[in-house]
Amino acid sequence: MLKEWLKMKNMHFFFPIATAIICGILIVAILIQRALKCKKEGTPFINFKNYHFFKPGYDKVKLWGSLILFALYIFLLPKIHFIAAGIIFVTLFNVLFTNCINFEKLFGQKDNAGYAMPMVNVKDLVISIVIAVLFSVGLWLLFFKVFNITLP
Amino acid sequence: MLLNIALAFVGVAVGIIFGAIPGMTATMAVAVFLPMTYALDLVPALWLLLGLYVGGISGGLVPAILINVPGTPSSVCTGFDGHPMARRGEGERALKIGITASLMGGLISLAVLALLTPPLARMAIKFSAVEKFLIILFAMTVIAALSKGSMTKGVLSGFLGVLLSLVGELTMNNKMRMVPAFLKSDLRAGFQLLPLLIGLFAIMQMFQEAEKGMKANAMDEGVDAKNAQKFSLKDFKGQWVNVIRSSLLGTFMGILPGVGGSAASLIAYSQAKTWSKHPELLGTGAPEGLIASESSNNGLTGGALVPLLSLGIPGDSTTAVLIGAFMLQGIQVGPLFIQQNGEIWNQILIALLACNFIMFLVMFFPIKLISKVVNVKSARMYPVILIMCIVGAYATRSGVMFDVWCLLIFGILGYIMSKIGLPTAPFLIGFILGKDLEKYFLEAVRGNNYSLAPFFTRPIAIVLWVLIVAFLGYSIWDNAKGKRMEKAGMKD
Known part of the structure; x- marks a missing residue:
């Protein structure tokens, strides 16, 4: 056998x-x-009543946004240059994660106190762009130029 | 000599960078630098390459501890205890313990290399596919130890990892299995370990943090790093047996060709748990687990050179690339190498000794600065980790976009697994060991005329079975004890 x-x-x-x-x-x-x-x-075998796949009150924008941005990043990576893709998407991820653009206001909502928040936090946005440029160019220089490793 | 030391410094520093970036490995570092050694003599070339090797193996502990993303497959176990320590503000202490354990592992394996190379090499070739299969099986028993509280789920997760590792072509008969027609070219060699590892750890964590709103840094809420316990040599008090046992296990695994560093650290970790006075603390931030993992994976460095230099057989993928350095210089490694090249042999030992100390110097003193990474906000850190992960995944097979897509696929898979209560660490261990488990089983059975008898009759195999059964029995007993204590605690 x-x-x-x-x-x-x-x-x-x-x-x-x-x-x-x-x-x-x-x-x-x-x-x-x-x-x-x-x-x-004495509990039912299947019980969806109190089951939550996502945490109650989870951050929908950040979770789904990161998923979509990541998929887009990989999709566009071979089509545009590594540095360009890096700068665009690392900036976008920073913007998404640090709230430097007020998405709630973009969608016409106000904060809990009823006041409209500033649309863009310029300082955070600049930091986001600087991080994106530094790391994208730095990694490209180190691995592609110095170590001759293939990059997208 | 000064040139050699300078080259070793460069090698160690670059190796650490490669080891610290998820997806980049010591093998890759050595492969990248090998062509650059054309212009060097063998001795300086060896100083550089051994520096890369030691640095590459050691660097993996940094991201494993600070962000729970193992830089190399052999540092998977480092994160089990190192990261919980970092979360409670002891990142610097964890890094220093890891680096010191790495140094000790490296030195112990060097002593073994210097003193016992010929007899150990002769012993290693007595390990047939039967024993290698059982060693891999023994390494898999760590899954049971890691699945405390939900052992069945942990074991299921481990076997799902094994199943996934079997996707692709079996090289023994060149036939594909479990591959959809449209992915035949991408999955011929199966899923790659590094994209899977990065996806399961880094990308999964990014999704988890995004779900929570990316509010925190890598430390637990309310932790004040200033009040955290600091590193001192007292951390190694009572750990000497652990250090020596783990280093020797790592060295021995290195000596066995084809048994990787991941298996070495897994076995060392499971043994540390078995012999610990407080096994329940391992996995929650106990220095013991960290010491076991790091001393064993650096123990591998000397061990893997044993079969290379005495038999001409590389002990792991990095030493397979190192053979190239000898070939470039027209030197044959094998049974007569030490006898005919006494000077080079001495230089290898001195270089390995120096590289271990250089690794310690390069990593130990700037660690205060490096450990500050845990204070960086997750919102700023994850985009940077992401781009490094992409570089690492893409470089795995020198430019295959499918491997980058795998990051996303395994990130989502890891996220779903965490939601349905399937632990990801056993899944990863199953994946790492699955292919070797199949390979050595098939080789053993076919090599013994389709008989299973050698698995139970060979002397070393019997010893290994005893160890496997004893460890599994202990894990089941420990799991049951944990559940009983949990119930008693709930009643109180």
Whole structure:
């Protein structure tokens, strides 16, 4: 049986199938453990009532924004130069994470006190651009020019 | 001599930079500098390359401790205790403990290299695929130790990592498995370790912090670094057995060709946990775990040179590149190397000794400044980490965009895993060890006429089985004890 499985033409499936079977057994074991625990505690097996995938009140703009920006960064990286992509996206990530542009005001909202916040915090924006330029150019110089490592 | 020392300084400093950037490795540093040694004689070239090797292995501890992103695969375990220390304001102390442990590991492995190279090399070739399979299996038992509180989930996560590592072509019969047709060219060699590692740690953390609003820095809220415990040599009090055991384990793993530094630090970490008086503290910021991981991965440096210099077989990927330096100079490494090249052999030992001390000097004294990274706001740090991660992932295979996409894929996967309670560390360990587990199992079974008997009859294999069963038994007992204590605590 083992010999049949490990013949040259089949051997590449032996380990993946064995591992998948072990994973299946472990999933069943986890489900049984959960069923027993729920029975003991008198709670339903599936309970979506108090389940939150995201933390309550999570920062939607930063989470989804970082996901979209990262995907865009990778998509545009081979199309524009490493330095250009770095400057644009590191600046955008800084802007997104440091709130130096007031997104709430952009969408016509006011802060808790009812006052409109300044649209752009210029100092933070300048720092964002400086960081982006320094690191993009610095990494390019160090790795591409000095160490001759391929960069996008 | 001055030129040699200057080259070693350059090598160590550049190696540390490579080691500290997630995705860049010591192997890459040595490979990049190898062509530059054309113009040098063998001895200065070796000083430079050994500096890169020692620096590259050591540099990985910096991001592992400060931002919980292992700079190299062999520093995965360093973050388990180093980062919790940094979070409570002890970043400088953790770095200094790690660097000192690295120095000790390097020196112990050097002593082994100097004194025991020929007999150790002869012993290493007695380790067949059967023993190597069991050593990898033994390294995997660390998953059980890391999954305290939810062992089944941890083990499942580890096996999912193994399953993912098997994606791609099996080189023994050149057949692909688990690869969709449109990704055949990208996934021929499977998923690459470094993009997966960076995605699971760095990118996943970025998403987690973004969810929380990027408000903090890398330290826990309310922590005052000024009041944090400072480094002193007392941190090593009671740790000498741990240091020597971990260094020797690292050295031994280095001696075994094909068993990587990650396995070395995993085994050393699991052994530190087994023999610790307070195993429950490992993983929460105990210097013990940090010492085990760092002394073992630097122990690897001397160990990996043993089979290289005495048998002509590289112990790891970096020494495989080092062979090039000898070939460039027309020197054959192998059983007669030490006998025929006494002067070069002495220079290698002196260079390795010097590089370890230079590494210590270069890293230990500026560490106060480096440790300030934890004070930088997450909002400013993550964009910079991101661009470094992209450079590292892209350089993994010298320019494959698919590896950069993998950063995002594994970042999202890690984020989802954290949400459904599947731990990512066992997944990564499974991925690191999975391919070798399969390779040595298939080699062992085919080499023994499809019989499983050698796994249970060879003397070293029996010893390894005893260790595996004992360690698993201990982990299960420890897990049950932890749960009982947790329940008792809740009742109180």
